[in-house]
Amino acid sequence: MARPDEIRLCAEDALLAELLKEVPLPKGGALGPGDDCAAIPAARAGEMVLLKTDCIAEDVHFRRGDDPALVGWKALCRPLSDIAAMGGVPGQALVTFFSPPDLEGGYWRKFYRGLGRAARKFGVAIAGGEMSRQINGIAVSVALTGTVAKNQLVQRSGGRAGDLVFVTGRLGGSIRGKHLRFEPRLKEGRWLARQGFAAAMMDLSDGLGSDLPRLARASGCGFAIDAAAIPKNRGCSLDRAISDGEDYELLFAVRPAKAERLRRAWAKAFPKVPLSCIGKLTREKNTPAGWRGGWDHFG
Amino acid sequence: MARPDEIRLCAEDALLAELLKEVPLPKGGALGPGDDCAAIPAARAGEMVLLKTDCIAEDVHFRRGDDPALVGWKALCRPLSDIAAMGGVPGQALVTFFSPPDLEGGYWRKFYRGLGRAARKFGVAIAGGEMSRQINGIAVSVALTGTVAKNQLVQRSGGRAGDLVFVTGRLGGSIRGKHLRFEPRLKEGRWLARQGFAAAMMDLSDGLGSDLPRLARASGCGFAIDAAAIPKNRGCSLDRAISDGEDYELLFAVRPAKAERLRRAWAKAFPKVPLSCIGKLTREKNTPAGWRGGWDHFG
Structure with a gap:
């Protein structure tokens, strides 16, 4: 049973956790x-x-x-x-x-x-x-x-309380066409890893609403969000930017001391790709009040 | 266009060949x-x-x-x-x-x-x-x-005219239950490769009727078959042993000079697994008269 102050697993993750009990997993530093x-x-x-x-x-x-x-x-x-x-x-x-x-x-x-x-x-x-x-x-x-x-x-689990949470691009409305035409952020992901900026990272496939809790949970943290800072695609409400899914943007945690250097270097390396700081990881492992989940295949 | 004396591609292999023209393939010794x-x-x-x-x-x-x-x-x-x-x-x-x-x-x-x-x-x-x-x-x-x-x-392409064609186990009737319970021939495959017996090898998944022509074609050969030597599961006609599919047995080509040593060593290493010589690879690239195909997903 999840403790009331823990981030709840979505149905898909709960099923996965159950299934993985039945099979041998990789060992030896894997x-x-x-x-x-x-x-x-x-x-x-x-x-x-x-x-x-x-x-x-x-x-x-x-x-x-x-x-x-x-x-x-x-x-x-x-x-x-x-x-x-x-x-x-x-x-x-x-x-x-x-x-x-x-x-x-x-x-x-x-x-x-x-x-x-x-x-x-x-x-x-x-x-x-x-x-x-x-x-x-x-x-x-x-x-x-x-x-x-x-x-x-870069794993999902590398974040810690106080890390700033960043997202690339803009969120929501992918169903209008982006979901068939997006370009995976390979260059950006390589760069963030090589430069040592991202302490934890994942891609947004099920929507910020599902995926940010996953990153926070893997890092043993909760999260706080500045809703006004979430970058929305044109015509998208905040709700849709959080819940739509299929954004294929990068979500990552950055140590506060590195954030300013990241912003400057990013603007030079990727001048056309928006970078937004949308919140931070917290010691309290709860989901913010009113947080709406994203896509859940088995919900 | 296939020349009349060539082994014809089944529909599935023909589709695959067409699709692979559209994509980059591995290079550099792969x-x-x-x-x-x-x-x-x-x-x-x-x-x-x-x-x-x-x-x-x-x-x-x-x-x-x-x-x-x-x-x-x-x-x-x-x-x-x-x-x-x-x-x-x-x-x-x-x-x-x-x-x-x-x-x-x-x-x-x-x-x-x-x-x-x-x-x-x-x-x-x-x-x-x-x-x-x-x-x-x-x-x-x-x-x-x-x-x-x-x-x-061991590739499919390593055979040459004159090689003897062997098959493990018995063929046909997999639908009665073996298709859900078979054990892949990992030990046997490793052994054949390590001992250098198999010049060309593949597993039988679509049935001898489809798979033997694939091995022969990959090796630039045709094949001749001794129908009486094909090992049939109990209650299976020759037709079914050739066409049923899902046998998950190993089909492999052996240089004639190694065949006798293979038989003796096999009987010691795998006393419970039948090994049958069912024919040979030929210089003529044709399919024997009356050869019946196996399973073809896109036929």
């Missing part, structure tokens, strides 16, 4: 399930191999009428966003798709064209895949490898 | 799509990292009424069978599942229990995963890493 990626010590000393799988399903993450090339782009860019959140460089992808019998001919070729565009842009090789029929609906899973220097790996 | 696993040179000299993804879908690979623990067992054992076919040792798994809203509570816990049983038995750690709703039907994808010494990696 980072297992629960972060944006798993990280396994590589044969080369000082290096970690990142492993990530992500998925999209018809009528949940895209519609049949969406351009298949954009769906392919999205299928690869989603796990790339997780590699970005660990400060990593992507490597190889494995692509699995489930194809219903009523799918238009040529769908998968268009899908692979968009996937290939993302792969070339972000330096990914398609190492393999698998295809299967299924009775209803399209579904795709993409598994991805990456690498990161061990001393640059 | 083995990309088309074999049982991809193989990427590892940081440690002389070692290859194996990458594989496989999947199962409701009403294609299992039924809603099947024991979820057996479905979980199968989901992991399928890609393990591919690691076996490369002569590899498995490492970490990433598990993605798509869950319909009408699924009974507790399904995924039972599924993970069976998955965990296979993971412990075959030395796999569950490094991560992803879950999503989908509107209809259960689907699962498992991505798997492995390792193999570079000089022990």
Whole structure:
């Protein structure tokens, strides 16, 4: 039972915690399930191999009428966003798709064209895949490898009370089109990790409402938010910026002493990408009053 | 266009070949799509990292009424069978599942229990995963890493005309229950690779009817078959042994000079596992008259 002052697990995280009791987890300095990626010590000393799988399903993450090339782009860019959140460089992808019998001919070729565009842009090789029929609906899973220097790996758990919480870009309204066209923040994530600015980091996929509590909880903290500082996409209410999901922006915690240097260096390195300080991690492990959750697949 | 004397691609392989034109493939000594696993040179000299993804879908690979623990067992054992076919040792798994809203509570816990049983038995750690709703039907994808010494990696392409074709176990009738309970031939695959017996190898997942032409084609050969030598499961016709699929046995090519030594050593190493020589690779690249295909997802 969660203590009343603890951040409550959303249904998806609660199910995951239950399932992981049933299986053997990585050992020996590896980072297992629960972060944006798993990280396994590589044969080369000082290096970690990142492993990530992500998925999209018809009528949940895209519609049949969406351009298949954009769906392919999205299928690869989603796990790339997780590699970005660990400060990593992507490597190889494995692509699995489930194809219903009523799918238009040529769908998968268009899908692979968009996937290939993302792969070339972000330096990914398609190492393999698998295809299967299924009775209803399209579904795709993409598994991805990456690498990161061990001393640059940024976990969700690295934050501590007093850290400032930053977010890249603007939030909310992704359903109007960004969710099919976003660019994963690989350059920004690498830079934050290499420069040592991010103490804890994750990507925003289920919305700030679900994801900020995850980062805080992993870091053993609560959080306080300056609602006015949350960067909203045009036409988005605060509620939507918090709850919409699929932002694919980076959320990260920064030691207060580094914040001013971060702001200056960021403005030079990424002049077109907004950077906002939206609050801080707190010692009290509670969720602010009225905090609204984000997307929860199993809620 | 296939020349008339060439082995024809099945619809699934033809689609794959078309899709792979759209995406960047691994370079620099890597083995990309088309074999049982991809193989990427590892940081440690002389070692290859194996990458594989496989999947199962409701009403294609299992039924809603099947024991979820057996479905979980199968989901992991399928890609393990591919690691076996490369002569590899498995490492970490990433598990993605798509869950319909009408699924009974507790399904995924039972599924993970069976998955965990296979993971412990075959030395796999569950490094991560992803879950999503989908509107209809259960689907699962498992991505798997492995390792193999570079000089022990067995590809489909290593066969040549005159090689004898062997198969482990017995074929056909998997639908009666074996498809949910089989044990991937990891020990046998490692042994064949380490001893240098298998010049080319793959696992039988779509049935001998589809898979033997794949191995022959990859090796630039045709094949001849001694139908009477094909090992059939009890109650299975020759047709079913060739076409049923989901055997998860190893199919491999052996240089004639090594065949007698293989038979003797096999009988000592694996006294309970049948080993059958069912034919040979030929210079003529044709399919024998009357050869019946196996399972083809997109046929």
